Structure formats: C-alpha cells, structure tokens
Amino acid sequence: MKSVYEPLTWVVGGEAGYGISTMGASFARICTRAGLFVHGYGEYPSLIRGGHNIASVRVGYEPVTSHGNKIDILLALNKETVDLHLDEMMEHGAVIYDGEAMPWDTSAVQPNLRLVSVPLARLTKELGAERVMRNTVALGASLAVFGFEFSHIEEIMMRTFGKKGPEVIAHNVNVARAGFDYVHTQFAEGFPTPSGAKLPFEKKMHPVEGAPKRVLMSGNEALALGALKAGVKFMAAYPMTPVTSIMLALAGWGTKHGIVMKQTEDEIAAMNMAIGASYMGVRTLTATSGGGFALMTEAIGMAAITETPLVAIEGMRPGPSTGLPTWTDQGDLRFVMHASQGEFPRMVLLPGDITESFEMMLKAYNWADEYQMVVLLVTDKYMGESIHTAEPFKHDDYVINRGPFMTMDEALKVVPGTYKRYEFTANGVSMRAVPGMPNTIHSAATDEHKEDGDLDESSENRIKMVDKRALKLEMLQKNSLAESDGAVLHGPATADLTLVGWGSMKGPIMEAMTVFNAANEAEGKAERVNFLQIKMALPFPSETVTRLLNTAKKTLLVENNATAQMGGIIREHTSIHLENKFLRYDGRPIHSAEILDQISKHL
C-alpha cells in the first residue's frame, strides 16, 4: 500500500552513556520549534554505560503518533549502530558516520544508501571543543542532510541556550555549524553511494513558517504537569524505570510551587506516605512500575477502607519479576485492577497519549476527592518515556473539586461528639474533616469500623460499610462520568474493521487507521477502519462498549501483551468475545506499520 503520509525517521545510535537520548531530545526539540510534529522513542538496555542505545525521532508535517520500523537517516556514533540497524534503512536513506574514527567496509551494503562520512572527532578537536561536543557536530551534520537552513538551527539554538548566556550560545552554534558546513561543502554534488553514483538525499523536510507554538514532552512529564495543575502538594516515590521522570519533575518544581517530593526507602513507604499526607488534606501522588506496585498493594487497601483519596500511577514494563526492565508492555492491567486484598471500589484510568495523560490527571484528583476513592492511572514505558509534539494543553476551565471537605467555618459549628467520619449517606460519601479541625476529633482504622471510626466487627455494620463503599463507585459512574471518559470511537462511525485497543496503543492504532483510510480514499477503494479506544478499566464502560461492538462488522484487538487482558475484561463485562487479536509481547511496542499489515490481513 502506498502511504500518503510519510514521516521521516531519524535514528541516532551509540554506546550508552554518550548522551544518545539527549541528542534525540535536542533533534526533536529543533523539529518541534520548526513547526513540525515529532514522535521520539528510545531504546536502551538496563545498563548505565556500555550497552547499545538508540533514540529514534519520527518527523512529519502532520501529527506523528507512532514510532516506525524503517530509518531514513541513521546517525551512527559507533560501528555497532551500523551493524544492528543497516537492514532497517530505507532504500534511499542516508548514514552519517565518522569515517576516520570508525572505518567501515561499505562495499556490501545497499547500493543506493547515501554514505555521509563526517570526521566528527577531528572537527570537534579542531574547534578545541570538549569530546562530548561531538554530538553537536553530528547534530549539525544531521540537520544539513535533513534539509534545514543553518539560520533555522541558529535561531532555535539561541532559544534553547538563551539563558546560558551569549558565550555558550556562540560556542554551541559554532560547533553545530562545523558539522553543517562540512556536509554542504564536501557533498555539494551529492553523497557517495556503494553503487558509485553521487546522489542527493531527497526526502528533505523544511520548517513550517508561522506554525503555532506546540509542546514537546513525554507522557510522564504530561502526568506530572497534570498533577501540578491539580494542586498536588506532596509526592513520595522510589525511583523505578519507566516512571522516575515523574518524581524528578515534581522535585524540580518543589520550591517554586510548595511541593514536597520525598524519595523513600522503598515503595511500601512511598505508598503509605502518599496516603498519610492525603489523610491530612493535601493532594498527593506516588508513581511506580509493576515491582514497586507489588510492594504498594497492601497500602492501597488502607486508602480504600479509611476512604482516603489516593491518586497513583503504574508505568508498565515487561514482567514477571525484573523481566525486561527498560522495555515496554501492557501486562499489568489485571494486576492494577485487582491489587490488594478484599473487595473495594477503585478507578483504573488508561490515558492513550500525552494530552490524555494531562487531562486524566486533572480528573483523577477530582474523582479521588469527590468520592474519597482510590484512582490508579496506568501508563507504560512506551508512552511514559517517548516524547511527542502536541498542541498546548487546555486547562482554563479546570475547577478543583475536593468533594465534601469541611471548612473551618463549618467545623466551628459542629457540636463536639456528633461528627461521624464514615456517616452513611445517599451517595456513600461522608463529610471529610481533616485532623487539626475543631470539634471533629475521630480515629480512622484499617480494621472495619462504624460510622464514627471506632472498631466494629458486627455482621450488620460490616454489610452496611461494604455497601457504603461500593455505592460510591456506582454513584460516580452515574453522576460524574461522561460517556467519553470511558470509551471513544475514533474514525468513521461505521467501518469494515474496528480496531480495539487501550493506553499507549492509541498512537500506533490511530496512525494505522489514518494512513489506511486516506490511502483507500485516494485510491477510490471503499473499505474503512475505525478504532474503539477503551479509556477506563474500572468502572468499565460496559454500555458504550457493548453498543459499539455490537454494531462493528469485524474487530481486531491490539494489545502489547501475551494474554489479551483487555479482551478478557471486555468479555467479562459485555459477553462479547473478540476473536481476532494482534498481540506483541517481546518488550517492543507495536508500531503502525505492523497494524497496517494486520488490517490488510483481516480485510
């Protein structure tokens, strides 16, 4: 199938510890500031130095929501990069490498590859720059191949390094210029190819003049920004791939915004602290991956039985146990839905991109407070650590809703001895008075308790309390959720094939759907696909999903796991069995081209 939508993929590869991901971020930032859309994805082994790292940036004139499987420009900072990625090159792609530092026999490689040998090390040395500046020389060379004018690069670098003063800017600009100029002067007549011909790199991209300002950030940063907006005051966390950047973002904003981010001795302490601080009346956060979440599970039940609002993030990576610690997976969904002993209500939210990550954080805090409930957000390495271009988040209409939260004036009117923290009410939610308030002394317990918080093991009270807690979720679903909070149908209302997916798979599925439908339209073919995105695992949007799946002609479930967990959840709640599945569980995210192949197979 001929795609009408062809982003360019630039990949940098090298040894771990040499700033590969920083280079990817810089390249992505330059492209975003030039008005282009990017999707940046990195792969790295669980090592700090010495392993093979890559950063891949896909760039387009329209939103790019998936990584790719083909490379247009490969920036090889070591020989291993060439060895591992040469077979992924597009036929007319370009390889940029340091031919002096990295001798390489090119006689056997694809005949039309543009071989861009730039003496990165020598140019760096001649400029008297530090070794690490080799990356900036390489970036300059990349952008020359890519098709940018140097004035664009200069302007963007001035904005990037603006705060560091004119000397730093001038130094960086000079170093980048050396790589840029080398490409222009040495390869004015085209790039050498193994076939002997000198050929230009044709798939160039140019900046979009007058494009609006857009953000470039990771899914993790979007979650952190959402928490900041919602007024989070306290976070407790233990570092763990792939969510560590959430705690780092909040730690960085701490002094300016009055947020305490406490790094703890383990995830048990992190979760217990998040709950303790929340009990006192502040919005809190914790974030972890599967292994840390396993340690947190007991405390989640404490939040549930003490009816303390809790917002927590689980960023999935492949298990069991340590598994593939720096790769991606969607295998923890069932775990998050069922973690902790006993039966209690909870929400499990499944953001599908950075904009949804931000928006769901805002809602998560309101729902947690309004219903004094556990709200868990599930993300993964692919979405959390990838970087994306998006329109600036809209948040002007946000209103903090703390639910029934007693004010000082209200507390002053309370007759001492009458306040009941767990009073039975019509919607199951009781007025919350935080410690330090007048006239509302009470105790909370992880044991079953009666309305005033004191222990009670009677059968009658137990049934009432279980029902009270369950009622909250029922009421939330009835009174506080819009249909689009649970599930959304993207693309045409009717289609020949409905793709079903959740979380980080939204991007690749959306891209495959867009490409397929546009290509068919261009070719005059009638077949179309659409996409049912599940955004909430609990409470499950049974009605919406049942209605949409009952009208679907044919379905294909796409999940980044081995056991089609969402398929099972859909069956449990709707009795609908999705027979066609495309599952990937090697730790690598599914990309749009694979889904396109699958669409073709099923239509």
Add this chain to the structure above:
Amino acid sequence: MSEKPLKILNTQQELDTGSKCNWCPGCGDFGILIALKQAIFELKLDPENVMLVSGIGCGSQAPHLVKVYGFHSLHGRALPVATAMKMANHKMTVIVIGGDGDGYGIGMAHFIHTARRNFDITYIVQNNQVYGLTKGQTSPTSDKGFKTKSTPEGVIEIAIRPLGLSIMAGASFAARGFAGDVMHLKEMIKLGIQHKGFSHIDALQPCVTFNKVNTYQWYQERVYKLEKDPAYDPTNRAMALAKAEEWGDRIAVGVYYKEERPTYNDELPQLANGSLLEQMLATPAGGVDISKTMEHYF
C-alpha cells in the same frame, strides 16, 4: 486556613473515648496508655492538634482510646504514614505508638530511615518481647533461648538492641521507660514530645499472657534509673551507645541520648509559607498556574 481556637483540657479524663478496650487484665499497655494521656494533659496540648498514629498489634488500638485525632494504620507502616502527616501539616503534634514486632520487625526499614530523617515526632514502642495479638510467637526483642510456640526449642538468633539501632541511625532523642513505673514513663514521653526531632521511646512492658519470663517482677529486679547516675551524660554519643548494649542483669531506663539538630521539616524551604495543607487550601479554585512551566516545553 484560619487558626482554630485553642482548646485547653480541664481534666485528663477528657482524653477518654469510652471505647471498649481489648487488652488482657494486667497488660503493660495500660501503664503506657495512662502515661501517654498524662503526658498530653500535663503538657497542655490541644487534643485537636494531636495526631496519634499506630500500626497493628495489641497496643495499636491506642488511637481509639485517646480522644485526639487517630489513625490506626497497617502492620509496620505507622512511621511512613505519620512522617508524611507531619510533612503535610507540621503544626500537628504527631505521636506514633506500636509494638516491638511492628516497629523492630516488619517495620524495621522505616524505623531506621525515620530516625536518620529526624522528623519532629515521638515514637513510643510497646516492647513486650513477644507477639501478643497472634498469641505468642517470638519477636525481634525476644532473648536468645526464649521459648515460644513458634520457637519450641528456644529462639536461635540474638535479640536486637533497639536504642543502639536508633542512636546509630540518627535519632536525636532516645529513651527507655517501663510500663510498671508510669510516673517515670510519663516523664520520658513528655521529654520526647518536647524534644524537637525524632524521639524514640522504648517502653518495656510485660505481656502477662504470652511472656512468662519477662514479668513485672523480672523487670523490677533489673530496672534502674539513668538520671541517678551523675556520671552519665546523655549528650555523649559513645556513652549512649555503650549503655544501649547493656541488657540482662541490669536494664537502664531514662534518657539514653539527646542531641539538638535541625528537623527534616526545618530544612524544607517549601514550608516557609505555611504548612502544605495551608498552601493546598490557598490554591486558586482553577488550580495552579502552570503557564510558565508549560513554556519550558515549547
């Protein structure tokens, strides 16, 4: 948040909740509970500004028995819950109470790290050298050779020395009391609450049901008061550590160690403009202004 009017108690009985207590007659927990209530009363603390946090165990029922704000948390997790409470609202007096299994067993990691963080909280450990709520198994402070249902041939490992651990880890106040001497224990608790920093109070207590060795009489024969020894200097760390090694024929009660150093919250610039709770309540209805932060991502 406006300040609430201060409440002064007229009698110690105003701290009683009237809740049913599950402790065995003669349990050392009673002495500790009375000492705690007396300390709160004599220090003229406003009960509405006191947060009492416990873990799980016989003694952890305490928050339901003292009319202050209470949180009866998970086994071993009272310290992380309580320290976060202190960070969220540092204007509260935070007191933590729990048993030896809770604090020195399952919660040991939190105990060590809380000590080095030096939060201004008071941690009372009801140390009876046995697991009572689960009906008589060995505890981290059970003496070597102690026979329980889980160690019918006697405990093989050696007992931990809790005061030595907390002093080494950085507790800025470490003391020991005895449930059989309520007046003295009350003084220890008062000193602990008044101390600015992490105060660890190891409260020795008999378990009349499951520990037939370390009885009231056993303790009374061994316990002596440190403050009666004019040569003992609680600001001397080496002396304190040496004293913390002592166990057996003679057991010292009193203040083992005390030092002045900034608390964790003292070093948080985030709290300069009021407690996190006050800052939370002052957050605009539309949420925090993130426009400047968002620019960073353009």
